[in-house]
Amino acid sequence: MTETVVKLRLNQQQLELIDRTIAQGVAPDRVALVRLALHEYAAAHQAEADRMERAQ
Amino acid sequence: MTGRQIISECVIEPGTGKAIELLKGQILRVEQVEGGQCADFNCFNLHDYKEFMHCGRTRTVHGFHPTTGTFMWSAPPRERAMLYILEDTVGRNDVLFPRCSAYVYEASYGFAVHTNCHDIQAEAQREYGLTPDDVHDSFNLFMCTGVDDDGHAFMTRQTTKRGDYVDLLALMDVLAVPNVCGADVMKTSNFALKPLKLTVFAADDADLAKVPKTPTLASQRTPKDFRNPTIKTDRPLRRDPAYSPEFPNTPIVVTELAISLSPAEMEMFNAVKRSDIYGDDDAAALRDLLFSWWEERFLQAHAGAPSIESK
Numbered sequence: 304m305t306e307t308v309v310k311l312r313l314n315q316q317q318l319e320l321i322d323r324t325i326a327q328g329v330a331p332d333r334v335a336l337v338r339l340a341l342h343e344y345a346a347a348h349q350a351e352a353d354r355m356e357r358a359q
Numbered sequence: 360m361t362g363r364q365i366i367s368e369c370v371i372e373p374g375t376g377k378a379i380e381l382l383k384g385q386i387l388r389v390e391q392v393e394g395g396q397c398a399d400f401n402c403f404n405l406h407d408y409k410e411f412m413h414c415g416r417t418r419t420v421h422g423f424h425p426t427t428g429t430f431m432w433s434a435p436p437r438e439r440a441m442l443y444i445l446e447d448t449v450g451r452n453d454v455l456f457p458r459c460s461a462y463v464y465e466a467s468y469g470f471a472v473h474t475n476c477h478d479i480q481a482e483a484q485r486e487y488g489l490t491p492d493d494v495h496d497s498f499n500l501f502m503c504t505g506v507d508d509d510g511h512a513f514m515t516r517q518t519t520k521r522g523d524y525v526d527l528l529a530l531m532d533v534l535a536v537p538n539v540c541g542a543d544v545m546k547t548s549n550f551a552l553k554p555l556k557l558t559v560f561a562a563d564d565a566d567l568a569k570v571p572k573t574p575t576l577a578s579q580r581t582p583k584d585f586r587n588p589t590i591k592t593d594r595p596l597r598r599d600p601a602y603s604p605e606f607p608n609t610p611i612v613v614t615e616l617a618i619s620l621s622p623a624e625m626e627m628f629n630a631v632k633r634s635d636i637y638g639d640d641d642a643a644a645l646r647d648l649l650f651s652w653w654e655e656r657f658l659q660a661h662a663g664a665p666s667i668e669s670k
Contacts (some may be wrong), residue, residue, distance in 0.1 A: 305622070306622075307619070307622075309628075312646065314612060315608070324653065329581055333581055334616070337618050341628060341649075343626070351631075
């Protein structure tokens with residue numbers, strides 16, 4: 304299956320926050336942290352998104 | 360009843376206010392004499408008047424109606440807890456409304472002269488050499504306010520009774536300036552001006568033990584950290600020809616970070632991404648998701664608010 308590449312644009316301050324989060328052991332690297340964010344955020348907000356879609 | 364030692368007490372009459380040197384560890388009680396009276400309040404670092412209480416920061420941290428267990432914060436870049444609300448028998452104060460002013464009474468009511476909190480504050484502060492321009496946004500004790508559905512602040516009548524009070528504990532040496540709000544043609548003080556009693560106590564150990572710790576951070580800067588620590592003493596503004604900008608963290612440099620998403624991850628992303636804001640810009644939507652997740656998972660305090668350390 305084809306992967307989709309999304310090119311995040313992050314400034315040095317945003318990268319600093321990401322790197323400090325990685326240093327806490329949350330994820331092994333930047334890409335893994337973004338993936339973790341996607342998985343956790345989607346799991347937490349899927350129900351909310353479904354509700355909004357039904358309401359439209 | 361309190362066993363605290365009384366240091367001083369006085370009554371401020373309608374139309375007046377009083378600047379009080381309140382040293383660290385002392386408590387200022389602002390008390391209703393008859394009930395139903397709003398008190399406007401200003402506060403300065405006694406040793407550096409450029410540090411003053413900031414309603415904006417205070418309402419960000421504690422909401423629109425700070426009460427027992429909250430702090431009055433100084434303005435950036437100091438951002439220190441100046442006073443702690445040790446006790447509040449009513450629990451209804453306001454940091455939404457500005458002080459009333461002569462302009463309000465002239466523009467809305469046609470008064471050439473009328474008691475107003477700005478001018479009362481200025482007159483009280485003059486005892487310590489401050490000018491009318493030094494009066495700052497007031498913390499409005501006992502003022503009953505809210506926000507309507509259209510986002511406008513409103514004020515209404517208060518329910519305070521004789522003997523109701525707010526106790527403010529000084530966490531640094533301050534000049535505390537309460538005044539009897541001058542509004543007698545508004546609901547603020549139930550359409551009448553009444554006196555207020557001020558008492559200064561020495562805090563006891565039990566009082567001091569109630570104060571939560573607040574952070575001490577490098578970002579809480581004082582004049583020793585300023586590039587220009589000198590207070591400007593003349594009024595016109597002139598460009599400094601030697602000025603060279605030194606904005607922190609500039610230039611802002613953007614770096615690309617490529618993220619490969621599987622079809623399953625794309626499906627996940629498409630289900631929650633904010634297309635309503637970012638349209639087809641998936642990179643912006645993913646950035647939003649990343650930092651929204653970070654806020655939800657790691658942010659301890661309300662947005663923009665300094666967190667308060669638990670005991």
